[in-house]
Amino acid sequence: MGGKISVVGFGPGSHEHITDRAREAIQESQVIIGYNTYVDLIRDLLTDQEIVRTGMTEEVSRAQKAVDLAAAGKAVAVISSGDAGVYGMAGLVYEVLIERGWHSGDQLQVEVVPGISAIHSCAALLGAPIMHDACTISLSDHLTPWTVIEKRIEAAASADFVIALYNPRSGRRTRQIAETQRILLNYRAAQTPVGLVKSAYRDRQLVVRTTLGEMLNYDIGMLTTVIIGNASTFYHDEVMITPRGYQRKYTLDSEVQRLRPGERLRPENEPWSLNSYAEIQNRSSRDWAAEALERLQNAEMKIIDRPDVSNSTRSSAPQSTICEIAVSPGVANKKFSPSQMLLLATLAGDQGELEYTPAHQLIFRTTTDDAEKIVKELREGGMRVLPVGDVIKLKACDFCDGEKFEGISFAEEIAERLAGQSVEKELRIGFNGCAMACYGAVNEDIGLVFRKGRFDLFLGGKTTGRNAGPGQRVAEGIPAEQMPDLLERIIATYQSQAFPGERFHKFFMRMGQIEGFSYQDKPQTIAADAVCGT
The missing domain is CATH 3.40.1010.10 (Tetrapyrrole methylase, N-terminal domain)
Incomplete structure (x- = not known):
């Protein structure tokens, strides 16, 4: 049954x-x-x-x-x-x-x-922003290719839809919302009203009214829905409104209307309509539709004309993109010099941003036509530059400002070999230069604790969530010169055998054994449910 x-x-x-x-x-x-x-x-x-x-x-x-x-x-x-x-x-x-x-x-x-749905609950809090044609677009590219999402944003922007963005930004997926803003600014004014609504009708509700040009200055996360107005959307005090078009036929401040009910649907009173245009040309809607289809089938693909950008400008000008990279002063060095900070600020420009992260890196973002030039200048300025996203990150201590220097060369070699490599989910290697482990290496996906020329190895740590805890100490006293090769083999196993989106601690548990190191079940602990669901 x-x-x-x-x-x-x-x-x-x-x-x-x-x-x-x-x-x-x-x-x-x-x-x-x-x-x-x-x-x-x-x-x-x-x-x-x-x-x-x-x-x-x-x-x-x-x-x-x-x-x-x-x-x-x-x-x-x-x-x-x-x-x-x-x-x-x-x-x-x-x-x-x-x-x-x-x-x-x-x-x-x-x-x-x-x-x-969120588009409706958030619109109600903002006023009436979806009174006209609107669409929803999810910016999550975990299941949908970004190239497809990009085409949808472009199409909705060019067609002047009010747009509701779902899943706009997460801790690891930060570039998509900036790319979306860039595309929309090709079609809409920077002053276009934008509403940001977080946790609608929940205890931590937050409503922000801003503009397309300024929206990235505010916190946007997975609990935020972004509603972007069309060309006619406006603010009245705290209310965001997209007119339906009644002002074209009605006098809104008078009880006596210019057109009587029987006159309002006549073609001469709707000069913008397809039927009206067809009647003026003594042609039926069917004739116009047939001609439009014929033109579409015979015409070459052309870029949609815009009054503010010529076709010659479109075809010859380089396409600006978002440059998003991770920058640090070094593996052991945690101090940016004033000249390095000045270089970062200069290259970022007024529209760029620098975001501090717990991985001892700054995320550098800006719009540029030449990302390779920016990377070259940063490296020439003595900084390490790595990709962001689902990559390997080495989080090393400062070795007591370099006083405990014995392990630095091994940290730098491991970083050179592994940092920035692509993996299924962001993987952090924690490196501590002594047994004090004050930088919390044991809590990372892979933890290394250097002790007198040898390493203690920890696998499967988890820094967040209700079951957060240190990794399992799977080995003690591994000779330091063996560790880079051993890590490469562990990472290669994870890269080749991990399920899509599988984090390292789950991979270790599922596999049961990596490079001879066995997973052991941890004792169950009682923890309160986290509201955020992690």
Whole structure:
């Protein structure tokens, strides 16, 4: 006997914005499946249901679990914030069902319960910014190629859509929002209204009203929805409004209207409409459509004309892009000189930015036509320059300002061999120059503690989350000269055998053994649920 899956969208999270049907579906279910944060948001609606909670990026396992339980006859609720059919779980549940051979007439039933999506809840807090044509674009390129997202941004910008950006920025995915701003500024004025809404209708709600040119000066993260106005959007006091167009036909400050109801749909009173234009030319809409199709089929691809940029300028001018790199004064050296800081500020310019990170690096961002020149100048200025994102980072101590210098050469050799290499998920190698380990190397993915010409090796540390803790000490007294080669082999195994997006500590646990070092289960600890779901 098949059970039932209810894919429930519960809106922004506040109880007054959860529909009655969503409440009923949750109460009717025997099992609730959801991301940790979502379970916390509806905790007050739960009774004695079985709870299956998972972390971020575990959507597929949630969908598979829901199908397994429903196939066994259970009533299951898969919960999503917002609307379950807008970047939510609804589509994925159907995809997993289809892989299992499910059809809509089968006994296993599926109901998608709609909720208030972020574009609607955030628009309500801002005023009325989506009164005209609007679209949603997710900037997450974990599942969708960035080249596809870029085309969608370009198309929406050129068509003057009001745009709601979902998943605009994360700790490791920072360049996408800056690239989006760059594209939009090719089509819209810098003063275009932009609303930033974080945690709509939740305890930590934050609403910021800014402009397209200034929006990157504010904090934008995964809990933020960015709503970008079109050419007619404006601010009135604190309200963001996109007119529908009533002012073209109506006198909004008078009860007596210029046009009577029967006159408002006449072609002469809608000179902007397709029918009006066709009538003026004594041609039908069908004729115009046929000619447009013929022209499209026969014409060569051309760049859309814009009044402020000529075609000659478009074809000859270099394309500016965002340069985003990690910069540090050295492996052991943690001190930027005044001249280096001046060089960084000069190269970043007024539109660039420098962001400090816990990895003892500055993230350098600016718009440029020649990124290679910037990298060359920074290196000539005595700085280390590395890529950002899912790469290997070496986080070394300062060796007591260089007084404990014995391990520095090994740290520099490891950095030279491994730092900046691409991996499935950002991987940090922590390097401490003595047994005090005051820089916390043992908490990183791979920890190295140098002691009198030898290394203690720690694998599988985790710096954040409810199960954060040091890595396992898998070896003591490894001769220092062997460590660079050993690390290369460990990293090569991770690079070749890790699942997509799999972090090193999970990889070590799954593999059970790397280079002869065995994973051992840690004792379970009791920890309070974190609101952020990490």
